[in-house]
Every structure is written in structure tokens, then in C-alpha cells.
Amino acid sequence: MFPEGGLVRGRTVLCSGDAAVAMALRVVSRATQAGSWLGIVGVHNIGVQAASEHGVALQRVVFVQPASSRTEWVSTVAAVADGFDVLMLEVPRGITEADARRVQTRIQARRNALVLIGTTQQSAVQSVFQPDVIMNTATTRWHGIERGAGYVQGRDVQVAVSGRRVPQARQHSLHFVG
Amino acid sequence: MSTESTRVAVVACPDWQAVAAQCDLHARGQVFDAVAVLHAQRVIARTAAAAEQGVQVGMRKREAQATCPNMHIAAHNPERDRLMFEPVVHAIAELVPLVEVSMPGVVVLATRGPSRYVGGDDALAQRLTAITETALHKLAQGQRIPFGVGIADGRLTALIAARSAASVGAPRVIAPNESAQCLAVLPVSVLADFAEVDRNVVSLLQRLGLAHLGNIAEIQPSILVGRFGPVGNEMQRLARGLDRHPPIVVAPPPERASTYRFETPVEDVNVVVLTARETAHELVVHLGNHGASCVRLHISLHTDHGEQNDRVWYQPEGLTAAAMAERVRWQLDAWIASRGVTSGVVLFRLSPIGLRAKEGRQLGLWGDSTEADEWAARAIERLTAMLGAESVRVPEWRGGRDPAEVFALTSAAVVDVERRALSHVTTDVRWNGALPTPSPSVVYDDPLPVLVCDAGGEDVTVSGRHELSAEPTVVILQQHHYNVLSWAGPWPVEEKWWDISRQRRMVRMQLVVSRNDTATTTRALVVVREHGQWWVVARYG
Numbered sequence: 001m002f003p004e005g006g007l008v009r010g011r012t013v014l015c016s017g018d019a020a021v022a023m024a025l026r027v028v029s030r031a032t033q034a035g036s037w038l039g040i041v042g043v044h045n046i047g048v049q050a051a052s053e054h055g056v057a058l059q060r061v062v063f064v065q066p067a068s069s070r071t072e073w074v075s076t077v078a079a080v081a082d083g084f085d086v087l088m089l090e091v092p093r094g095i096t097e098a099d100a101r102r103v104q105t106r107i108q109a110r111r112n113a114l115v116l117i118g119t120t121q122q123s124a125v126q127s128v129f130q131p132d133v134i135m136n137t138a139t140t141r142w143h144g145i146e147r148g149a150g151y152v153q154g155r156d157v158q159v160a161v162s163g164r165r166v167p168q169a170r171q172h173s174l175h176f177v178g
Numbered sequence: 179m180s181t182e183s184t185r186v187a188v189v190a191c192p193d194w195q196a197v198a199a200q201c202d203l204h205a206r207g208q209v210f211d212a213v214a215v216l217h218a219q220r221v222i223a224r225t226a227a228a229a230e231q232g233v234q235v236g237m238r239k240r241e242a243q244a245t246c247p248n249m250h251i252a253a254h255n256p257e258r259d260r261l262m263f264e265p266v267v268h269a270i271a272e273l274v275p276l277v278e279v280s281m282p283g284v285v286v287l288a289t290r291g292p293s294r295y296v297g298g299d300d301a302l303a304q305r306l307t308a309i310t311e312t313a314l315h316k317l318a319q320g321q322r323i324p325f326g327v328g329i330a331d332g333r334l335t336a337l338i339a340a341r342s343a344a345s346v347g348a349p350r351v352i353a354p355n356e357s358a359q360c361l362a363v364l365p366v367s368v369l370a371d372f373a374e375v376d377r378n379v380v381s382l383l384q385r386l387g388l389a390h391l392g393n394i395a396e397i398q399p400s401i402l403v404g405r406f407g408p409v410g411n412e413m414q415r416l417a418r419g420l421d422r423h424p425p426i427v428v429a430p431p432p433e434r435a436s437t438y439r440f441e442t443p444v445e446d447v448n449v450v451v452l453t454a455r456e457t458a459h460e461l462v463v464h465l466g467n468h469g470a471s472c473v474r475l476h477i478s479l480h481t482d483h484g485e486q487n488d489r490v491w492y493q494p495e496g497l498t499a500a501a502m503a504e505r506v507r508w509q510l511d512a513w514i515a516s517r518g519v520t521s522g523v524v525l526f527r528l529s530p531i532g533l534r535a536k537e538g539r540q541l542g543l544w545g546d547s548t549e550a551d552e553w554a555a556r557a558i559e560r561l562t563a564m565l566g567a568e569s570v571r572v573p574e575w576r577g578g579r580d581p582a583e584v585f586a587l588t589s590a591a592v593v594d595v596e597r598r599a600l601s602h603v604t605t606d607v608r609w610n611g612a613l614p615t616p617s618p619s620v621v622y623d624d625p626l627p628v629l630v631c632d633a634g635g636e637d638v639t640v641s642g643r644h645e646l647s648a649e650p651t652v653v654i655l656q657q658h659h660y661n662v663l664s665w666a667g668p669w670p671v672e673e674k675w676w677d678i679s680r681q682r683r684m685v686r687m688q689l690v691v692s693r694n695d696t697a698t699t700t701r702a703l704v705v706v707r708e709h710g711q712w713w714v715v716a717r718y719g
Binding site: 018019020021022036039044045047050053054057059064065066075076079080083084142145150151152153154155176 | 551557568570571572573584587590600616618623649664716718719
């Protein structure tokens with residue numbers, strides 16, 4: 001699905017839509033299994049059990065809660081980029097293009113991979129960060145659950161891949177467990 | 179010679195990781211005779227039933243499954259091993275206040291005082307056997323767990339004696355000054371099995387024709403050092419029945435014990451642990467300035483009511499400040515769990531009682547700590563200084579039925595992250611009554627209040643027999659209306675009904691909903707009803 005076959009150092013990936021968190025967890029899982037550390041900055045309410053089910057190696061995951069102010073957020077992300085290979089961020093409101101550029105310069109210099117989760121204000125994040133790859137997800141079908149019977153066993157997700165590094169925008173259908 | 183090594187008793191439960199996994203499963207109502215614990219796709223421990231069917235330590239997963247198809251395979255979980263072993267340590271600590279737990283499954287204690295108290299080494303061995311048997315019996319709910327008690331000069335001999343006692347079923351006491359003779363006839367492979375000497379080194383010894391420890395003991399240390407480096411000297415000491423590292427010969431650094439006294443009793447574990455980390459940092463720097471690192475640490479905790487808890491912790495590579503703070507947390511958690519604490523902590527003391535010369539750590543090529551782990555550890559330290567310990571956290575498995583309870587986040591400053599990176603945090607054990615997999619990827623810390631209504635707009639209620647009053651049709655969440663497309667449940671959840679202050683009674687449901695105006699996007703929610711109110715606790719995001 002990735003134009004280069006996987007997560008690439010120095011690049012920015014944005015996961016958006018209604019399966020954004022699950023998609024982001026899938027994107028980073030292979031890297032953490034291979035020994036990379038994952039810093040999760042400011043992502044609220046992430047399901048740790050789900051992360052483990054998506055294959056994220058939890059022994060190399062650190063949750064960081066940045067201070068609320070904008071300048072602090074940028075310096076926190078910079079400090080996280082110093083120590084961790086993969087960063088997963090939820091971008092707070094009010095981040096300007098200048099802030100985004102500072103973060104991305106840092107990411108490129110230190111050869112990290114940046115995964116953004118855009119759930120609420122996706123278009124704003126998209127214009128500020130101009131991600132290399134955008135994965136917009138939409139759940140089309142839930143499996144296993146009926147009217148009063150069964151339980152959620154999985155889902156079909158449509159992923160629209162676009163972005164600066166993607167020559168042709170494409171649609172993919174995926175089956176997610178979770 | 180005997181003056182150099184202390185006389186110790188060892189209580190050892192072989193294959194503790196597998197036994198712990200088995201007891202843990204048993205406590206959840208899943209009974210398996212054959213259990214194996216896997217780490218990095220290899221068996222690291224298995225229960226006696228699995229061993230009888232031919233499962234060996236070091237086997238690959240598929241091979242082990244083929245050998246014993248009805249075996250349960252559990253993931254390696256050091257936290258579980260430690261928690262399950264705690265009752266045994268606690269029982270032994272009733273007799274001997276100061277015990278050392280170097281790894282789960284093995285308790286080491288100095289025999290000088292206790293032996294005099296109970297009347298000799300043999301009597302002590304009997305007492306330890308009785309105590310351990312009672313504790314294990316309670317833990318395994320009637321099943322027999324193999325264990326052994328050994329007393330000898332030096333740790334290695336005592337450990338080997340304990341392991342042989344485990345297979346015989348009676349304690350084994352090796353008389354003073356007889357350790358060396360006892361070891362001399364043993365094959366060199368025990369160095370790899372019990373003393374963490376590299377298997378390649380042991381294999382080389384065998385190829386050099388040094389089959390027994392006696393052969394090594396006869397060689398001059400200088401020759402072994404010339405051939406093997408520092409390990410040569412260590413092996414020679416071990417073969418002669420001495421402790422691995424010679425007692426440090428430089429003068430001990432002044433003010434070795436670090437004591438911290440709180441002005442008011444502290445009841446918050448985190449406060450104690452974080453203060454301990456600062457104190458430990460000073461201690462580590464202080465020792466480092468004198469060229470030493472601490473391999474054995476005595477932690478003493480005191481409460482306002484005069485209760486005291488002492489424990490010794492051992493790590494052959496040396497304890498870092500974070501590792502020391504982690505040990506304080508383990509000790510305090512265990513103490514609280516055993517209900518030995520009735521008031522806040524007023525004082526703790528960290529005394530390094532075993533030191534070794536500090537040497538740089540060699541990074542391994544495979545499967546060992548990597549540079550990435552070291553970088554991450556440094557970044558964690560820096561972020562903790564920037565944002566405070568509560569803002570930088572790592573997940574730890576706790577277990578539970580509620581999706582928010584399964585993992586807890588602990589402050590990363592008090593976790594030895596580099597060691598942790600080599601283990602597995604996650605576990606495949608699921609509690610009965612937990613949400614079925616897949617788990618929701620968004621779990622709210624603060625559940626959102628929600629209205630679940632039937633076709634007539636009335637609140638959907640659940641009867642005492644867990645029956646819905648009507649089919650759920652509409653959900654109102656944050657002033658948006660959603661249509662219910664499908665639902666599952668209600669599943670009753672009743673927890674801790676024996677404890678009035680902590681009991682919970684609720685029902686859980688899964689709902690698939692779509693927005694009224696945009697029917698194309700659907701979302702799946704987990705809702706609970708507790709105290710007559712519906713809450714969204716999680717979402718499949």
C-alpha cells in the first residue's frame with residue numbers, strides 16, 4: 001500500500017478517517033517489532049490492548065504527554081525525536097505551518113518516521129504538515145455483530161492513499177481484525 | 179578459603195516461569211497440566227508434566243507443540259513470575275527477615291544467624307522445606323510444585339544442591355569446606371546452567387578436554403585469564419566454590435548507605451518511588467566516582483507505625499538508579515499486597531552491600547540491548563526532567579475485565595527501560611468476562627455519558643435478569659443523534675462483590691451506529707450501564 005513498500009525514515013504519514021488509530025497502530029507495528037522505539041505524543045485514549053493485538057511491541061513504547069502550550073509542544077516533539085525512531089502524534093489545535101516545518105526538519109535530520117493521527121481536524125493538519133503519504137480510512141462493513149447477537153469480530157476498511165509521494169491516488173480494501 | 183565465601187541457603191523452584199503461568203491460568207479457571215513458557219520463540223521453562231512428554235528447554239515452538247500437542251503455551255512475563263513468587267518470599271521472610279531474590283523462583287539467604295536460631299543447618303533446611311511447601315501448596319491449590327532446599331558454602335554450590343534436592347525431594351546440606359570437592363566432579367556445563375556463563379565458552383572448555391569443574395580449579399588463574407579474559411578468572415573462582423566476584427578490594431566509599439527521611443508520612447507509592455530514584459541517582463553517582471557499581475542492594479522501608487520491611491536485591495550486571503527505584507516499587511507493592519502496612523512511609527534506606535568494579539558495558543550484536551535502547555533510555559530521562567515523571571509513561575500489564583484496566587501506565591523514570599526492552603510486556607492471558615478480541619483501539623480515560631433510547635424515545639433499561647427493556651434504536655452522544663444498526667449484549671459484569679467499597683455491577687454492550695445525516699460512516703462503540711446511566715467507555719477507532 002505504501003509507495004515505497006513500508007514506513008520510510010524522514011517521511012510523514014497521516015492516518016485519518018474513522019479507523020485512523022487502528023491504521024496508525026498497524027503502520028508502526030512492524031518497526032517496533034524490528035527493535036525501533038515508538039514515542040506516542042499527546043494521543044489521548046489509545047487502547048493499549050488493541051495496540052498489542054495489532055502487533056506493536058509494547059516493551060518499546062513510551063507515552064508522552066506534552067505541556068499544553070504550543071511552543072512546549074514543539075520542543076517536546078523535538079526531544080522525543082532525539083531518542084525514538086518512530087513518533088506517533090495527535091496534532092493539537094493552533095499548530096502553525098512554521099511549527100510543522102520545525103518538527104519536520106527535525107524528523108528529516110534525525111531520520112525518524114512520523115505518523116500523524118488526524119481524527120477531528122484532518123484538513124487543517126493536512127494543509128499544515130503536507131504529509132508524504134495520506135491514508136484516509138472509511139469503515140464499510142462490520143463483521144460478526146447482528147441485531148442482538150454476536151460480537152464485533154472485524155471490519156472492512158476502504159483506504160484511500162494519496163499524498164506528495166504518491167504518484168496516483170489509489171483505493172484499497174482491507175480486512176481489519178479490530 | 180571458606181572465609182571468602184559466605185554460607186548460604188537456597189530455596190529454588192525449577193522452571194518457575196512455567197509454574198507461575200500454570201498457577202495464573204488455574205486462578206482463572208483454566209487447568210492445564212502441561213504448560214511451557216516461550217521467549218524469542220524458544221521454550222525457556224516447562225512444567226513437570228510437559229517435561230515428562232519430552233519438551234526440553236531450548237526447543238522451538240513448533241517442535242514443542244509437536245512433542246506435546248495438549249500443552250498450553252504462555253508468553254514470557256517477568257511481572258507475573260515475580261507476583262506469583264511473592265507469597266513464597268513472604269513466607270520465608272517470616273522466619274528470616276533478610277532474604278534476597280535474585281530472580282523469581284530462587285530465594286537466597288545467609289545461614290549464619292538463622293542456623294543458630296533454629297539449631298543447625300539441617301534443622302534450618304527442614305524448616306525452610308516445611309515453610310515453602312505450605313506456601314506453594316496454598317498457591318497451587320493442592321497441586322504439587324517441585325522445589326528444593328540446598329545449603330552450602332557459596333551461591334553456586336548451594337544453588338546446585340537445591341536443584342538436585344528438587345529432583346530427589348529432600349533438602350540437601352553440604353558440610354562446611356566441602357563445596358569444592360562437591361563441585362569438582364560436576365561437568366562444566368553447570369557453569370552455563372547456573373552461573374550464566376556463555377554456552378560458547380563452556381563448549382570451548384569441553385573441546386579443550388576440561389570436562390569437570392575439578393579440572394578448571396586445578397589450573398592457575400593466570401593461564402585461564404590469558405585464554406578467556408575476565409571470564410577465566412570468574413570461572414576459576416566458581417569452580418573452587420567461591421563467589422563469582424571477589425569482594426571489592428578498594429576501600430569502601432564513605433557514607434555507603436543513603437537514607438531519606440520524609441517530613442510527614444507518605445502514603446502515595448509514586449512519591450516514595452520517585453524520591454527513591456533521586457536518592458538512588460546520588461548513590462549511583464557516588465559509587466561511580468569511586469569506580470564501583472552496586473550488584474546487591476539492601477532496601478529497608480519504615481512506616482510511621484514502626485513497621486519495617488527489608489529485602490536484598492541482586493543483579494550481576496550492576497543496578498542503575500532506575501533499576502534501584504524499580505526494586506523499591508516492587509518491594510513496596512508486595513508489602514502493601516501482603517497487608518503489612520498500616521500507615522505511610524517515613525523513611526527508606528538504600529544500602530549497597532555488594533559492590534563490584536565498574537566496567538563499561540559491551541553492546542551485543544544480537545538479542546542484547548541495542549544502541550536504540552540506550553538512546554531511548556536517555557531520551558526518557560531528558561523528557562522526565564522536562565515534563566515531570568507523570569507525563570512520561572510506559573504500559574504495564576495488570577489484567578482486568580474493563581478495557582481501561584488491562585494495562586496501566588507507570589512512570590518511565592522508575593522502570594529499567596533497557597532491561598525491559600528485552601522482555602515482553604504483553605500477555606496472551608485474557609480474563610474470563612473481558613471484552614472479546616479484537617479490542618477497541620480508543621479507550622476513554624473518562625467515559626462519555628450517552629443516552630440509549632428505544633423506538634419510542636424512552637431510555638433503554640436493563641432488568642435484574644440482564645434483559646433489555648426494548649431494542650436500542652437511537653443513541654444521543656454529545657448532542658448528535660445516531661441510529662443503531664446492530665448491537666450485541668448485554669453482557670453482565672460483576673466484580674469484587676465480596677468487597678463493599680470496591681464492588682462493581684454493570685452490563686456491557688457493543689453498538690454499531692451511524693450518524694443520522696451521513697449514513698455512510700458507521701462506528702462501533704462499547705457502552706456500559708452502571709448506576710442507571712449509560713456510558714461510552716471505548717470505540718473501535
